[in-house]
Structures are given as structure tokens and as C-alpha cells.
Amino acid sequence: MAEEAKGIARREFLKGLGAGIIGGGLLVTGVFTATKTGIVSEVGIGKIKKLAVPASEGYIVVDTRKCSGCQSCMLACSLVNEGVGNPSLSRIQILQNTFGNFPLDISQAQCRQCVYPSCLYACPTGALHFDEKTGVRSVYEDACIGCQRCVQACPNTPSRVVWDYQDSHAEKCDLCLGAKYFSETGGPGGKQACVEVCPMKAIKFTGEIPVQTGKAGYDVNLRTTNWAANISPNVVGATAPTPAEGIYFNYTPPATK
Amino acid sequence: MFGYTGKIARINLTNKQISNIDTGAYDSWGGGHGIGSAIFWDLCADKTIDGFNPGNVVTIMTSPLAGTLAPTGSRTEVQGIGVQAYPIAWYTRSNFGGRFANMLKAAGWDGIVIEGASDKPVWLNIINDKVTIEDAAGIWGLDTWATQQEIWRRVGGSATYEDWWEVTSARDGGRTTQRPAVLANGPAGEALARNGSLVHDAGAGAGQGGFGGVWGAKKLKAISVIGTGSVKVADPKALMDLRLWLARNHYHNVDDPVRQPAPGMSGLSVARSTSSVANEPNRVTGCASCGFPCKRRSESGTYNDSQCVDGAFYTVTGSVRDSRRATDMMQRAGVNAFESMNFHPYLNTLYKKGELGPGKKIDSAPLDLSQYGTIGFAQAFLDAICSRKGIGNDLAEGAMRAAAKWGTLATALENRELNMPNWGLPAHWSLPEVSWCYGSLMGDRDTNEHCFSFPQWTATQTVGLHAGGLTAEKFVKQVTGKMVPYSDDPFMLDYTWQGPTAEATGIYSDHKAKFIAWHRHYTRFWKQSMLFCDWAFPNFINAQNKNLEGFTPKTEEDCYKAVTGKSLSFAQGIEIGRKIWNLDRAIWILQGRHRDMEKFAPFFYKQYTQSRAQVTVYKDNKWEYSVESKMYIDSPKFESWKTKFFQFEGWDTASGWPKRKTLEDLGLKKVADALASANKLGS
């Protein structure tokens, strides 16, 4: 029942707005604000304007060299947010080439919660908004009209705004603020499914705005000595204890809890 | 349906017909192997045919857990009449990891069934619901890696795989950032090699059974899948909770482990395995949904995503780098690593004996055995198999059939020149871990199930390195305590092999019959139908848990329930496993299986210096660990054990054939009728 009601509300909205855009031929570049109830109000339609938005209180950083490409983060993301297993609906994307050369064989593509969020500016309805409490950039899926401008506006490749083709709306990482199938409290101050599930600890939450350095921005060194002990002593960026002589029974491990 | 997508693609390569099978008609078999065997039973009219016969039915099945976050349920099970085992190439199985199963589920399919044989080389192209049979011109002849890359090009078109790409021409036809998952047949399979494997991505492969050769006979080069759909999960929150419970209590925390695993340790320890010592920058890689990735990709791109016996294919160069290069050659050729790593040393043995070489009884051309140990020899060995030129024509028949043709087989099995104790498949942890060799002989292949060896390794290596280790008594009680429904019998783990105790509670006892039965039933359902990874399940002892508590049986049960929404106890799963095991047994019996055939190679009954492995023994009224190094099997005692095992399974003790009551109690009346018609029903 709840889903049906949402659908009707959205269809009515689409109908009204569609008439406005197509009929009027307006270039909609303004910003809507939206309340959490999904009621949208216009603040800048027809104007070319960038509204200052507060910074997000949290960010996901990754270490692409540490990532194993297991897609656990992708499946956890679609699971806690959509209740299904579907990498295409994941707000974090792991791209990989099995025949590639380390470290270029894998890239992790997570939303940066940009300080100047192009996706949010591009949204004609305010569906793509910032959470008033945390600043997290998020989508009111019911308010999305499916124009995909946010998807195209994302400056990163692949776009961090995900197009849910099955339900025809945009979606994006909200740091699990709105995760419906997550026992943990999400969002800044809470937990994020991808961070928690990653077996390589290659994804981390931070409350500080990471340095934007082009494509490599938000891709940080999360490698620890213990991790290196599991990889090899000479992996770039980490030093591991050298195993003592012998292998199976003579190995002296580093100090353990 | 939760977990299942609800349909299985049925493809007839002879008449090019494509249809659907309703998964619901088979879901009582669980998934994976269970559904595969049930479909094979229904669709393969004559089960006595050769694996190369167009009538052979090959199933490629997933688990209901695949495509979800369920840990490791992303393996793919391949079944059909094999071409490898000797003297009869049994109906068999092999499975592989990677991301194929998850992609197949995302495309909306629980599995694929291949029937018939094409008149010209083809590949299958699955894009969500759409399944097409494509011309393999330009792909046939390529190695497994080039095949996959060419198919990526053909399926993706202009896609760079660095961005979202639409898998159809419609806006809402589905988009993905992923490459198609391709299962490829190599040049070896094209040449109908009995040691031909199927390879997915760089290093995942189905090696045992010779399915490369089986596909070759069907003129099938590859199956490509790209999917963008969802797998429904009954209780997403519970599944996520389970995964986090595992991560926090049982998985190897790479940054802050509870116990440091020793190098060389596999299973539940991130990348502590074959590839653990890398001499160049590399990363750990894992199959889809894995919680403890174990593979590697390197800066040079060598040995990417290979694992386990792949790394042992050709180590005789003495150079780690060269052995890894040889592994890549083997993957590209699509050759079975496990058979080959035992086969090429045998060529050298015959060469040393003066029986093989230029002008010798066995002409080795085009191979030059004086080059054995060089990287060049590895390539020449693989090329010979793929080309079938000269000695290659014999090599492609596999070690047993080649030796039989050369007249050297009897000696090889008498003297352990071919270390292949059961059905022509190589020894593994076969002794002293009798669950391994007994299970292999009662089945169709090397079981390759590390259920009981990894706990021993954990106990000796990881736990043993730390204060407060694991006593043998605690080990036995904890392991058998999880072997529901027989959890009250610690003597299942008594590996005493000599003296009267061997028959009372040791390796020839009723306890061991029960133990082997549990193992066969557990793996048939939980490991090969739910497709939990062999390296992680069952988990009896867990070094990353403060109390060493393994996550079996809770995880198996909870996973199944969270994904499918159906309650199935661990023991009920074991019972379905028993049903599957009996169905498989019936197929082998139709193929010609009889108790009298179930004997190890002669060397197994002789005392040799043997592999060492720690086991538990009950001695002087207490449990202790023991490392057996000179163990062998006593033939009369083993025969008496077989009788005990057949009794436990409800099979006729004289023939090893299941009785009607046993089959009917399992709901297999049709199977009993078929065996009766063939005069092969146990009495």
C-alpha cells in the first residue's frame, strides 16, 4: 500500500511538472528545496543560480590498491537500500579488469558528497537535495521526474548518481542515512554498509572534507602493517614484518591481541 | 521467488531451440548440483553414453544465494557426463568461482542447460532475458583469455567498461559498469582434450571432468552473460546482519586480526595461500560476495586471479616467476591444472626410465624431454595437447588413457609413478585423511573438499602459534559437535589405522562409515548446491573467533533463510544432500558402477613414505593429534568398511546399489524404477 501511494504522488507530480517544462519550453536550471515529506517548493525556477549548500558532515574514502574487487560493497549497498542484490543499483561501483595490471586493474567509484554538488544544482525538482541536518546529498526518489540531469551532471566517471532503470528514478549515496534494510544507524555519525562489509577494510568513513585531487581524490592510503603482512613485504606503500624462517610451524607472528 | 530468479535457460545446440525451464519444478533440490542432477536425470535419455556424445546434457547451475550478499554463494556448478575419469568417465561435477553466477542471476537465470551439439562453432550470448546462439567465427581457435576479451568487444560494442553502459538500445533496458562474465573453452577443449577445462576471467576454472572437451564436442566456445536485474532477498536486513556478524566475529580482519594466521594458511585468511608470497606489487582479489578474498593480481599481470592447484601446475623450473608464467599459459590453453601437474612429471619419469623419447618405445615428438624443467617445455606440453600433434594426441587423452595405450599403466599404478589412487584422478590430501580418499572412491572424482583438512591446519598453524592452543579432545568435540545430525559421535574423527582400534573406532569402523556419509551429504547440498566455497565451509574451528568457535551450522541455515525466506534446518539440508548423493549414485550405477570396481590403485595398499598431515586419534583412552607418515590402506579391512558404509547408506552390500526402499524413502521412486529396469536395483 505504501508503495502504491508513493507512486501515485510521484506520477501526479511528474504530470504537472512535465506540462510545465514541455509546454512552457522553459530551461529549468534552478534549485528546489524539499522537505522530508516529499513536498517540493520552488525557490529558483527559471533562474541560473547556484545555491550555496552546506558541506556534508561525512565522506567515504577508499583505497583502490587495497580493494579486492569482491563487490561485497556493491551488493551490501543494493541490499540495505533496495532490499535486493543488484550491482547495477549500487551507489558505489567497483570497476575491474581481471586481465589488468595492478593497480590499474581496479577502480572504486564512490560518491564524493561534493562541496559544490553539480548533481544537486542540475536537479529541476529538488529531488536531489541536501539533508538539512547532516548536509548529505541525497535523493527524494518520489520527487524524481527521471530527467537524468543529475546523472549527467556528475563530474565523475562513472556518474556517482545511479539510474534505477527498473523504477525510473535517480539514486545516490547518502552514507546510508536512508537505508531501509540496515539494522545499524546510517549517515554521518552512524555506519555505512560498504565500510562495514568490506573484507579488505578498503573503504572508510571520514567526517573531514578530503582533498579533491582530480581523479585520485578521495583515494587514500588505508594500508596498515597488519594488512601488509598478509600481502607481501614489498608492496607499494606498506612494509610488512618479514616472516621468520620456516613456514608452517616455525613462523613467528607479529604481536597479537 | 526469493533467491531464485525462477527460470533456467534450456539451449539445444542441435536444433538451435531455446526455451525456459521453471526453476520451481526443481527447487526442492535446493539449487546448484541438486537441481543440475535432477535436470540431467530428466533430460539425458541414455545415461550410458560417452561424454562426447551429443546426447550428453551439461548443466551450469547457480545457488539461490548467488547474486546476493550471501558469503561465497557465488560459485557455479558444472555437471554432465565427464570425459576424464578412468576406466569409466563418470557423470561428474566441477565448480568455479569469480562473478559468473552473480551475473547469470542478475540476467534473470538460475542456470543454463546445454543439450545436443552444434554443427559449427558457436557461443552463447545472454543479455538479461535475451539468449542467442552466436557464430563463433573469429573466436574459435583463440585462447581462453583472448576469447573473453573478444566477446567483451562484441557484446559491449563501444563500451569502454570505464563508465555506465546500456546493455540494450533502450534507455531503460538496463545499465551496468561491469564487463560481461564469460566462461570460455580453450584450444584444449576444442581439440576434445579429456584434460580440457573451462576458464572464467583470468583464473577461475572448472577443471575436473574434462568439460572443456565436452564443450568442444558440442562445438561450444563460450557463454557470455551480462545482467542488470535484481535478485530478491526475503529478509535483506537479516542477511546484512549475518554478514556483519561474520565480519565482526569470524572473518580475518586484515588490519587487526584476533590471531595472526601463519603464511601458507588458506581458508578464511585473506590471501594466505598459494599466491601468498609475491615478489612484485600486487593486490588480493576475491570472487563476488566473498568475505575473505584469497587470490591475487600483480603489477605485471602475471598469475592474475589464479589460485590453489593452478599455482602448482609447473613448479619444476625452480623459479616462482616462471611457474606463475606457466600457470597463465595453462589457463589460456584451458588445460586442467590438477591432472597436468601430475602428468608432465610422469613423462619425465618415462624419459628417465628410457621408455619415452626419440627412437624409444614411446615417441615423444614433438616434445623434447631434455628440456623438462624449462618454461619452454611447459608451453610445448600445452601446445601438444591443444594440437594433438605427435605425442600430443595421447596427452590429450589424459594420463591414465595415455599410459594404458603405452602399456605403462599397470607399472605406474603399482609403483606410484602416477600418484592417482581413485578413478585416475590425482592424490590430494587422500591419506591420511581418509574422508578424502574414501569419498573420492565412493564418488566420481577427487572430492576436493577441504572440510576436515583446513580445521587441522587451523589448529596446528594459526591456533598452534598462540598461547592456549587447541587440545585434540576439544578439537574432536567441537568438530563432531557441529556434524548435525550425528553430533554425538566423536569417534567419527578417530583416524587410527592400525591394530584392532582401526576397525573398532578408527578408519575401518562404523563411525567412519557415518562420517563419510555425513561428508558426502553435507557437501552435496551445502557446498555444491548452495555453493558455499570449499575454502570456507563448513567452518568448525575459527581462528579469528576469540573462542575458536566456527560459524557452522548457524551460517548455512541463516543464509538460506534470509535469502529464500524458507526455513530449512541444517539437518534437513543434509537430508537433501543424501537424496542428491543417491541420485548421483544411481547415474553411476547405470554407467556401470559396481562395488567390485571400487578399489584404489595398487600402490595405495602398499607402504610408502606418504604425505604427512595431522589427524586426531583415540589412544589409551584419550584424544591426541598424530602425524601419520607411512600410512596405507589394508585391502580386506577396507572391503569390510565398504560393507559398513553400504549398510549405513541403505545400499546392497554385495553390489553397492541402492535398495528400492532407500530410494523411495527419499522420494526417488522413478529412480528406483529405472534401476530396476536395468536390473541394477540393490536387493
Next chain:
Amino acid sequence: MAELSVPSRELAARLLSELGYDEKITAWEVEPASGWLQCYIYSLKELANFLDAERGGFMHFIDPDDLRAWVRKTLGDEELAHAIAELSRECEACQNSVERYRKEIAVIRPIKELLLARLKQCEEVLGEATKV
């Protein structure tokens, strides 16, 4: 490590020779997943190179009893066999099979070093030309 006396030219040649099939020794390549792969070894040099407590994730193992017997009977080097026996004395003395196995693994490296030292002696006796 025991100091071995300089071998005769005859013994040195024998120790450096490539052996025939009937003179081989079986060693093992071990890995937790793939199990024990038996490897036939056809010379002392091959064995010395093969033995490694760890290489590429594998353990390379030989039974000290088998090795001692092979060196004595097949290669005819009593002194080397004795030195191997000295190194593996603790293994033999061990009643507990688990402990014995640990010690057998621990002794692989000293044995390897002993074999390498013996091979070096042989090469010196026979001159530079024998170096491989």
C-alpha cells in the same frame, strides 16, 4: 654445521652426477589447498635447489630417513649421511609424531645448507668446469 672432509674426485663426481630412474629419491611439494605433490629428484644438486621451507607459497619437504638412506646407499657418501643423521637426530628421538614433524620441517633448511656446502666442496675438487 658439521665440517665435512674433502671428498675424493670419485665421490665428488658421483655426488654431482645426474642419476637414473632407479636411483631417484622422492621429495614433496606441499600446499594446504593442493596437498602433497610427489616429486622425483635425480641429483643431489636438484635436491638442494628443491628444498626450501618456503617458495612461492609451497613447502618443499623430504623425509630425513629417506634422505639419509639415499645418500648412504645410492650416492655412497657415508660422511654426508652421518651429518644428515646428526642434524635430524632430534627428529628421530621424538616420540610424539606431531613434534617430530615440526622438527622435520625445521631441519629442512640446515639440511639444504649442508647439501649446498657438500656440493661446493665437490665442485672445488673437480674444478671450475663442473660448476652449473
